[in-house]
Amino acid sequence: MNAAHRDRIGDALTYLAMLVIFTFFAWPLLWLLSLALRTRREVFLGVSRFIPKNPTLENFAQILQSDKFLGYLVNALKLSCLSAIGCLIVALPAAYAFSRFEFKGKGAWMMALLSVQMISPLVIMVPLYRYMAAIGLTDTHFGATMVYIALAVPMVTWILKGSMDGIPKTLDEAAMIDGCNRFTAFFRVILPLSMPGIASAFIIAVITGWSQFLVPFLLIQKEALTPIAVGIFQYAGTQNDTSIQLLAAACLVSVVPAIIAFLSLQRLILGAMTAGAVKG
Amino acid sequence: MSMLNPSAGSGAAGAVTALGGRSAVNETPRVAPWLLPLILVLGIFYLYPVFDVFRLAFMRATLLDNDGSYTLSTLINTLSRPELGQILWVTVVFTGASVIAQQALGLVIALVVVRGEDRKLFGTTIVRTTALIAWVVPGIAGGIIWKMLFNEAPFGGLNSILRMLGGSPVQWLSDPHIVMWSVVLSNVWRGTAFSMVVMYAALKAIDPVLYEAAAVDGATARQRLFYVTLPQLRSAILVNMILITIQTLNTFDAIISLTGGGPGRSTEVLSLYTFNAVFRNYDLSVGAVLSILMLVISLGLAIVYALFLPKEAKS
Numbered sequence: 001m002n003a004a005h006r007d008r009i010g011d012a013l014t015y016l017a018m019l020v021i022f023t024f025f026a027w028p029l030l031w032l033l034s035l036a037l038r039t040r041r042e043v044f045l046g047v048s049r050f051i052p053k054n055p056t057l058e059n060f061a062q063i064l065q066s067d068k069f070l071g072y073l074v075n076a077l078k079l080s081c082l083s084a085i086g087c088l089i090v091a092l093p094a095a096y097a098f099s100r101f102e103f104k105g106k107g108a109w110m111m112a113l114l115s116v117q118m119i120s121p122l123v124i125m126v127p128l129y130r131y132m133a134a135i136g137l138t139d140t141h142f143g144a145t146m147v148y149i150a151l152a153v154p155m156v157t158w159i160l161k162g163s164m165d166g167i168p169k170t171l172d173e174a175a176m177i178d179g180c181n182r183f184t185a186f187f188r189v190i191l192p193l194s195m196p197g198i199a200s201a202f203i204i205a206v207i208t209g210w211s212q213f214l215v216p217f218l219l220i221q222k223e224a225l226t227p228i229a230v231g232i233f234q235y236a237g238t239q240n241d242t243s244i245q246l247l248a249a250a251c252l253v254s255v256v257p258a259i260i261a262f263l264s265l266q267r268l269i270l271g272a273m274t275a276g277a278v279k280g
Numbered sequence: 281m282s283m284l285n286p287s288a289g290s291g292a293a294g295a296v297t298a299l300g301g302r303s304a305v306n307e308t309p310r311v312a313p314w315l316l317p318l319i320l321v322l323g324i325f326y327l328y329p330v331f332d333v334f335r336l337a338f339m340r341a342t343l344l345d346n347d348g349s350y351t352l353s354t355l356i357n358t359l360s361r362p363e364l365g366q367i368l369w370v371t372v373v374f375t376g377a378s379v380i381a382q383q384a385l386g387l388v389i390a391l392v393v394v395r396g397e398d399r400k401l402f403g404t405t406i407v408r409t410t411a412l413i414a415w416v417v418p419g420i421a422g423g424i425i426w427k428m429l430f431n432e433a434p435f436g437g438l439n440s441i442l443r444m445l446g447g448s449p450v451q452w453l454s455d456p457h458i459v460m461w462s463v464v465l466s467n468v469w470r471g472t473a474f475s476m477v478v479m480y481a482a483l484k485a486i487d488p489v490l491y492e493a494a495a496v497d498g499a500t501a502r503q504r505l506f507y508v509t510l511p512q513l514r515s516a517i518l519v520n521m522i523l524i525t526i527q528t529l530n531t532f533d534a535i536i537s538l539t540g541g542g543p544g545r546s547t548e549v550l551s552l553y554t555f556n557a558v559f560r561n562y563d564l565s566v567g568a569v570l571s572i573l574m575l576v577i578s579l580g581l582a583i584v585y586a587l588f589l590p591k592e593a594k595s
Contacts, residue, residue, distance in 0.1 A: 014399070015403075018392060021389055029417075089317065118581065149321060151325075213533040255421050259413050
């Protein structure tokens with residue numbers, strides 16, 4: 001009975017903690033949503049109109065009707081998806097090798113991959129801008145995509161290696177006894193089986209690409225090629241307090257695709273991340 | 281496309297492996313083609329640029345041209361700039377406060393979520409998902425969102441609550457003594473989910489036998505936390521703190537759209553200072569020297585990380 005009593009107090013405290021945590025993380029986004037649904041008059045009524053009396057979708061309509069914003073979104077989608085595909089093409093064979101082959105210096109290679117991840121993109125962007133300018137790849141999506149790939153590929157390789165480690169090696173061996181070579185075994189047996197890992201790596205790469213700011217800010221000057229993160233930064237710089245509801249709507253539009261991408265595969269992504277995290 | 285190359289030569293070796301059983305040694309030379317795309321990408325986009333940064337640091341270069349002469353003066357002038365001390369201090373405070381808060385909060389949330397799951401309480405998944413959603417918000421957007429919350433106009437999402445509760449409004453972003461904590465708060469909001477995930481995974485990996493033994497010995501909840509849970513989490517906490525330290529050091533997009541480094545220089549961290557040197561002042565050599573400074577700090581932390589990594593992950 002004593003134990004049951006203590007459990008109940010514990011439950012109450014847990015609920016209280018969950019409420020505090022939820023409020024802290026949800027409030028900024030709920031506030032953003034609230035502002036985005038308000039009319040210009042209601043914006044200045046503060047928290048008393050947290051649920052707007054006259055909710056309006058006008059702000060979203062205005063944002064999405066401008067060609068500029070649709071362009072930003074399309075560019076961001078294109079850059080992040082292409083770079084995520086590129087990441088997989090580069091990382092899959094390497095992840096397979098790290099997972100299946102024993103070779104000299106493998107541990108060192110894996111560590112080097114992690115160290116690369118720790119270098120700030122700022123460090124490499126200065127020289128990269130000069131190369132890109134010299135070979136005419138500034139103001140192209142191709143140039144930006146290549147840099148996105150380089151920035152995300154170490155993490156993607158680790159995640160894919162982690163998911164391939166979970167597939168028994170005997171499957172490769174069985175496939176090869178049945179007449180596959182290394183490449184066909186990889187392609188026909190391992191790739192289909194690592195689909196969950198590949199899907200989460202893909203989504204993580206897409207989300208990373210969606211948030212890229214530095215690379216497009218530097219490499220892309222033309223507005224028609226600008227992705228959303230840079231677009232919203234420039235838009236925010238031109239807005240003032242009287243149009244805050246528009247900025248809120250624009251901001252929400254830039255955030256929601258990343259959230260949807262994440263929620264679509266939440267369980268898989270967490271699994272893939274923790275598989276790597278527990279092992280270090 | 282590049283994946284097609286390895287297939288050409290590996291057929292024979294594959295057959296040999298299959299027939300001959302374990303022949304990992306035979307496969308050693310075959311590794312190269314599988315790694316080639318990765319090596320090329322990292323070589324072109326990381327290795328060479330890093331070398332170039334060192335070259336630029338000893339030149340007088342602007343964003344597009346340089347006169348080709350080498351000098352030590354940029355290095356010396358940059359490192360002896362009077363504001364650098366202030367910048368580094370701001371960086372230390374921002375990084376230190378963010379890392380400690382993210383680690384502590386991440387652990388608390390993970391403990392709460394694990395307890396909620398064990399007791400099958402309602403809303404556990406919602407809490408976890410909400411924290412993770414904040415994490416996928418792009419840095420620039422995160423800065424803009426928090427700027428709206430910190431705003432001192434009626435639509436500021438924090439002051440309007442304070443006013444409703446009868447408190448006095450806070451100058452979140454304009455008071456130089458408060459602004460650092462506002463920036464840390466916004467960074468903790470966005471960054472904590474990573475620590476939560478790592479701590480959650482580490483908690484789940486603790487052998488339940490340890491808790492059974494503790495229960496047999498009559499340990500209280502408090503004793504279980506301090507004598508079982510925390511010691512078991514030690515290496516996970518260490519690894520996590522190093523990783524988030526590096527992430528925080530590299531953060532500047534969330535700051536640039538929140539305060540732009542101001543007021544004055546009160547929130548200008550090293551990465552933002554480097555960004556400004558290159559993209560505001562177009563001074564490439566100074567930017568390169570500052571980049572090297574950032575590189576040295578990150579690599580130092582990476583080495584610490586490697587030293588503390590569990591043995592089995594290294595092999």
